[in-house]
Amino acid sequence: MYKAKAERMEDKIKTFSQFGDAGHGGITRYSLSPEAHMARDEFVKRMKAIGAEIETDDLACIYATLPGTDPNAKRIIMQSHCDSVKNGGNYDGIYGVMTAMEVLEVVAENKIEHKHPLTAAIVTNEEGSLYPPAMMVSGIIANDYLPPELAKNFKYDDMMASKAMEEHEGSAKTFGEALAASKYKGDKANRLSPDKYCAMIEAHIEQGPILEDNGNEVGAVQCVLGMFNYSLIFKGFAAHAGTFPMNKRHDALYAASTALCYMHDEIDKLGHPELVYTTGEIYAHPCVHTVIPDEVEFSLDVRHEDPKVLEAVMDILKDMATKTWKGCTMELRENWKRDTVYWNKDLVRFVEESMEEAGLKWQKINSGAGHDAQFFSYMIPTTMIFIRSEKGLSHCEPEHSSVSDCTAGATAAVNAILKADAFFD
Amino acid sequence: MYKAKAERMEDKIKTFSQFGDAGHGGITRYSLSPEAHMARDEFVKRMKAIGAEIETDDLACIYATLPGTDPNAKRIIMQSHCDSVKNGGNYDGIYGVMTAMEVLEVVAENKIEHKHPLTAAIVTNEEGSLYPPAMMVSGIIANDYLPPELAKNFKYDDMMASKAMEEHEGSAKTFGEALAASKYKGDKANRLSPDKYCAMIEAHIEQGPILEDNGNEVGAVQCVLGMFNYSLIFKGFAAHAGTFPMNKRHDALYAASTALCYMHDEIDKLGHPELVYTTGEIYAHPCVHTVIPDEVEFSLDVRHEDPKVLEAVMDILKDMATKTWKGCTMELRENWKRDTVYWNKDLVRFVEESMEEAGLKWQKINSGAGHDAQFFSYMIPTTMIFIRSEKGLSHCEPEHSSVSDCTAGATAAVNAILKADAFFD
Numbered sequence: 065m066y067k068a069k070a071e072r073m074e075d076k077i078k079t080f081s082q083f084g085d086a087g088h089g090g091i092t093r094y095s096l097s098p099e100a101h102m103a104r105d106e107f108v109k110r111m112k113a114i115g116a117e118i119e120t121d122d123l124a125c126i127y128a129t130l131p132g133t134d135p136n137a138k139r140i141i142m143q144s145h146c147d148s149v150k151n152g153g154n155y156d157g158i159y160g161v162m163t164a165m166e167v168l169e170v171v172a173e174n175k176i177e178h179k180h181p182l183t184a185a186i187v188t189n190e191e192g193s194l195y196p197p198a199m200m201v202s203g204i205i206a207n208d209y210l211p212p213e214l215a216k217n218f219k220y221d222d223m224m225a226s227k228a229m230e231e232h233e234g235s236a237k238t239f240g241e242a243l244a245a246s247k248y249k250g251d252k253a254n255r256l257s258p259d260k261y262c263a264m265i266e267a268h269i270e271q272g273p274i275l276e277d278n279g280n281e282v283g284a285v286q287c288v289l290g291m292f293n294y295s296l297i298f299k300g301f302a303a304h305a306g307t308f309p310m311n312k313r314h315d316a317l318y319a320a321s322t323a324l325c326y327m328h329d330e331i332d333k334l335g336h337p338e339l340v341y342t343t344g345e346i347y348a349h350p351c352v353h354t355v356i357p358d359e360v361e362f363s364l365d366v367r368h369e370d371p372k373v374l375e376a377v378m379d380i381l382k383d384m385a386t387k388t389w390k391g392c393t394m395e396l397r398e399n400w401k402r403d404t405v406y407w408n409k410d411l412v413r414f415v416e417e418s419m420e421e422a423g424l425k426w427q428k429i430n431s432g433a434g435h436d437a438q439f440f441s442y443m444i445p446t447t448m449i450f451i452r453s454e455k456g457l458s459h460c461e462p463e464h465s466s467v468s469d470c471t472a473g474a475t476a477a478v479n480a481i482l483k484a485d486a487f488f489d
Numbered sequence: 490m491y492k493a494k495a496e497r498m499e500d501k502i503k504t505f506s507q508f509g510d511a512g513h514g515g516i517t518r519y520s521l522s523p524e525a526h527m528a529r530d531e532f533v534k535r536m537k538a539i540g541a542e543i544e545t546d547d548l549a550c551i552y553a554t555l556p557g558t559d560p561n562a563k564r565i566i567m568q569s570h571c572d573s574v575k576n577g578g579n580y581d582g583i584y585g586v587m588t589a590m591e592v593l594e595v596v597a598e599n600k601i602e603h604k605h606p607l608t609a610a611i612v613t614n615e616e617g618s619l620y621p622p623a624m625m626v627s628g629i630i631a632n633d634y635l636p637p638e639l640a641k642n643f644k645y646d647d648m649m650a651s652k653a654m655e656e657h658e659g660s661a662k663t664f665g666e667a668l669a670a671s672k673y674k675g676d677k678a679n680r681l682s683p684d685k686y687c688a689m690i691e692a693h694i695e696q697g698p699i700l701e702d703n704g705n706e707v708g709a710v711q712c713v714l715g716m717f718n719y720s721l722i723f724k725g726f727a728a729h730a731g732t733f734p735m736n737k738r739h740d741a742l743y744a745a746s747t748a749l750c751y752m753h754d755e756i757d758k759l760g761h762p763e764l765v766y767t768t769g770e771i772y773a774h775p776c777v778h779t780v781i782p783d784e785v786e787f788s789l790d791v792r793h794e795d796p797k798v799l800e801a802v803m804d805i806l807k808d809m810a811t812k813t814w815k816g817c818t819m820e821l822r823e824n825w826k827r828d829t830v831y832w833n834k835d836l837v838r839f840v841e842e843s844m845e846e847a848g849l850k851w852q853k854i855n856s857g858a859g860h861d862a863q864f865f866s867y868m869i870p871t872t873m874i875f876i877r878s879e880k881g882l883s884h885c886e887p888e889h890s891s892v893s894d895c896t897a898g899a900t901a902a903v904n905a906i907l908k909a910d911a912f913f914d
Contacts, residue, residue: 270732271729271731271732272728272729272731272732272733272734273733273734273737274734289731291731293778302885303697303881303882304696304697304857304858304883304884305765305767305769305790305792305857306696306697306714306716306765306790306792306856306857306858306859307695307696307697307765307856307857307858307881307883308697308698308765308857308881309697309698309699309762309763309765310757310762310764310765310766311762312698312881315767315768317749317768317769317771317787318749318750318753318768320746321745321746321747321749321750322746322750324742324743324746325743325746325747325750328743332735337734337735337736338734339735340730340731340732340733340734340735341735342730342740342778342779342780342781343740343742343743343782344730344742344773344776344777344778344779344780344781344782345773345776345777345778346742346771346773346776346782346785348769348770348771351769351770351771352769352770353718353767353769353770353788353790353824354767354769354790355767355769355884356767356769357768357769357771360771362742363778365730365731365778365779367730367731399778431731431732432729432730432731432732432733433729433731433732433779434731456728456729456732456733456737457728458729458732459727459729459780460727
């Protein structure tokens with residue numbers, strides 16, 4: 065049983081928090097930005113210092129590898145991302161990179177013998193904040209292994225053409241141009257692939273309050289929840305706010321609001337406390353204060369491990385679409401859906417055993433958010449480790465995890481990696 | 490009792506519908522656009538043909554005047570606008586111009602003796618569709634007479650700086666530049682003023698279904714409804730759609746939807762069938778499908794003749810703002826309000842008598858929409874005539890009024906103008 069070092073972890077947290085520091089506790093560090101390159105430089109510097117070999121692929125992913133004793137063994141990899149959302153925090157993404165570094169540092173410092181080469185990696189553009197979509201590069205790398213309905217959203221040429229969402233200092237107009245300008249663009253042959261890699265662990269902050277509420281430091285992630293994303297579209301007709309009597313109106317916003325409240329009531333009646341559903345976007349047309357809206361659309365994101373529960377929510381929506389709402393019709397549009405992705409059972413077991421053996425407060429947990437690991441899991445055995453997020457906050461500047469929890473996650477990781485090293489051929 | 494001519498009215502409708510014809514039954518004719526200049530040219534041509542004298546003011550308003558028998562008498566004016574909203578119809582605005590023309594044409598054709606000079610006018614930029622705000626030029630001309638809270642929104646220099654909402658063929662960047670480029674920009678001394686004008690009638694389509702529902706051709710407008718416009722703002726906090734349990738959420742969109750439905754219920758309980766209220770705009774922040782909204786704002790436009798009824802609605806809103814909604818706070822922000830504007834009683838009576846004497850199917854009616862007449866009424870005695878709008882539609886291409894109804898409105902107008910001519914000094 066090895067332990068990660070709290071002082072070294074704390075030093076990494078402080079150091080990486082400088083790159084893209086927005087001046088009020090968080091960072092803005094878009095992928096391939098000057099700030100992200102500073103973080104990459106720091107990663108390379110520290111990995112070279114422990115003797116890791118550095119490779120880059122054509123998507124500017126960086127792989128730092130400590131060789132193993134078996135020249136024929138495939139690599140075991142820990143990866144995460146160093147880019148953030150706009151005004152994000154100091155943990156989402158970079159924590160996984162710091163943990164991957166810490167694992168290699170513990171191995172190097174203690175000269176731990178290992179059969180497989182061990183790789184710490186930065187995967188480019190997970191957030192997709194400047195160049196959408198999120199999980200872009202894992203979507204490209206794993207493309208041949210993904211189900212077609214996922215793969216089609218991450219075609220190489222389309223991704224290269226992805227336009228910058230805003231002007232950011234030193235930003236190129238497209239992802240392809242940003243990539244061409246990066247000193248970390250390397251060789252396609254270096255991409256993560258099942259030919260060269262046999263297992264992956266990604267560490268991440270929980271981004272929810274479950275570990276905190278249960279008093280646990282770390283979580284052994286079992287799966288990424290299945291989800292679907294639909295739009296609910298209400299159509300009435302527009303008329304003048306001042307001249308059209310109330311009893312003749314077909315107000316699409318009144319319809320949408322009524323349906324949204326009804327939907328909450330009906331879904332809550334299903335009685336699944338782990339079901340989460342979110343109406344994050346709403347758009348009214350024409351969205352003029354003197355015009356009754358003729359069309360309103362809101363998004364619905366629903367997540368649960370059990371497909372039967374998702375099915376039950378779908379039944380509610382389908383039934384809703386047969387009704388009229390304040391004189392308006394309702395349509396359903398599917399945007400996407402994905403099945404629950406279960407992690408590799410052996411790797412999950414190694415993580416659980418490591419947490420238990422290290423005396424950590426831990427629990428089994430599911431991931432409600434998407435992560436690059438999810439796409440890579442179609443290529444190689446994969447799992448994840450979560451650490452406690454204070455108040456469950458993420459994608460915001462107050463996002464925080466304690467040095468102790470960060471170190472606990474790395475301790476779980478290093479021991480799980482060593483178990484995997486012994487297990488895989 | 491004189492009658493307007495249906496054939497002449499129909500010819501005008503067909504002719505003016507060409508200027509800005511969008512190819513599917515309606516027009517886009519922004520103020521001071523090439524299309525609007527074609528309509529202005531047609532107006533001038535027809536008014537010169539009956540011997541009217543043409544003047545223009547510094548805001549490009551055009552005044553066509555038939556002299557009266559008393560050289561000292563002030564003018565009586567009918568005015569409206571020839572600009573439209575984007576993809577508007579062939580009646581809103583231009584119908585009032587065509588009626589003003591028809592009145593002068595009936596007077597000229599029948600050589601009707603009249604004491605006061607009679608003026609038909611085009612007022613610039615009523616819609617404010619390209620250069621906001623709406624009712625811009627009447628707001629400038631009547632500025633010294635308006636209540637301060639209205640006047641401040643229409644200051645000359647601010648209006649000149651109003652930027653074009655979009656690129657339109659031949660459009661200038663600001664209203665001031667568009668004005669400078671117009672051949673109809675004239676002399677400030679020619680502006681409508683109480684020194685030169687003693688009464689005004691504006692004819693307009695109803696823009697609502699009340700006349701149609703009651704089987705009436707025309708309406709004698711009594712007032713422009715008092716109104717207020719507020720924003721209702723709900724604040725919760727943002728969290729990740731996939732990771733945050735339902736029972737810990739403070740979802741601003743769920744809050745806003747719940748409050749919107751509650752507000753409908755409470756306002757409807759007041760039991761005022763003529764009260765109209767509209768939630769035309771809604772905005773969610775950050776409006777991302779994977780994030781629980783932390784702030785949602787919707788607009789509320791409320792209109793009724795009786796200030797006590799508006800007060801009762803305000804009481805409901807104030808009470809709502811003391812509550813929490815699904816864990817979110819609610820704030821009220823006043824955007825503007827205006828009192829009910831009653832038309833000149835003598836002019837209203839002349840319109841009613843003219844409708845009755847002409848055997849028209851008519852009723853008293855209120856205006857829920859704003860019109861230039863409303864600002865001018867602070868300067869001179871003013872009223873309005875409404876004609877039936879098919880299905881109550883306006884500001885859209887299917888907007889329609891029959892030739893018969895258009896002619897009926899003009900018949901009411903010419904006789905009311907002649908009664909005013911006899912009445913005023």
